[in-house]
Amino acid sequence: MITLYQFPISHYCEKVRWVLDYKQLDYEVVNLLVGQHREIILKLAPKSAVPVLVHDATVVQNSSDIISYLEATFPGKSLAVDGNAQESVEWERYIDDELGVELRCFWYHHLLQDANAVVPLFTVDGPEEGASFYKVAFEQLQQRMREFMTINAETAVGAELKLQAGIDRLQDLHQSHAFMMGSRFSRLDIAAAAILSPMARMEMQYGLSAAPDLPGPLQAFVESNRNKTQWIRDLYNKYR
Ligand SMILES: N[C@@H](CCC(=O)N[C@@H](CS)C(=O)NCC(=O)O)C(=O)O
Incomplete structure (x- = not known):
């Protein structure tokens, strides 16, 4: 199980x-x-x-x-990377430890300013007591989250710049390559598309059953990158 x-x-x-x-x-x-x-x-x-x-x-x-x-x-339907193992490990580390962390910092800086925007995301498909828990705990929790993950106005500006650089880098790669490495779909493609899925709002279809509106600055960022993130929607449509 x-x-x-x-x-x-x-x-x-x-x-x-x-x-x-x-x-x-x-x-x-x-x-x-x-x-x-x-x-x-x-x-x-x-x-x-x-x-x-x-x-x-x-x-x-x-x-x-x-x-x-x-x-x-479970080796069936292998997601092995076609190419150099060290290069693959470096890509995955970059995606998880840099892109994923920068996106989260930028996203939460804006989401945590508005309990109405974030509580539905925290509670959807979750335990029944979610709404009442956050009614009491949200204010303190959002402060703790900011401290724990070093999220503030200044780090969010840096995170947005690094996230943009990462989106540009991955879009460049996908202009000439269908996959992150080699000639087949692999765990790296899942890592890149899933970690950036909030940019394509694809996680809303798969992880969550509802798609609440994003705060203005996030919506503007998503919109301004619409063409650059088409590869994410393509991978979701084909392989998810
Ligand atoms: N490198 C980890 C990152 C996981 C991670 O940062 N999880 C966050 C949610 S996005 C979390 O659980 N944070 C709460 C905590 O660490 O207590 C992974 O790839 O699984």
């Missing part, structure tokens, strides 16, 4: 869901509330972050480690 502990909103969780779905594995999800998750996750794994995958007696944390585990355990 496979269980994925997750936040529906998290782009790292979307990356793992895509792999599980692509491999046509049966799994159940446990949706956690941001803020209530720590107690549950720390009983399972060393850090408090989701995604965490539990497969029978095995617990795996960290999206790229989960994908390596799934590739080794």
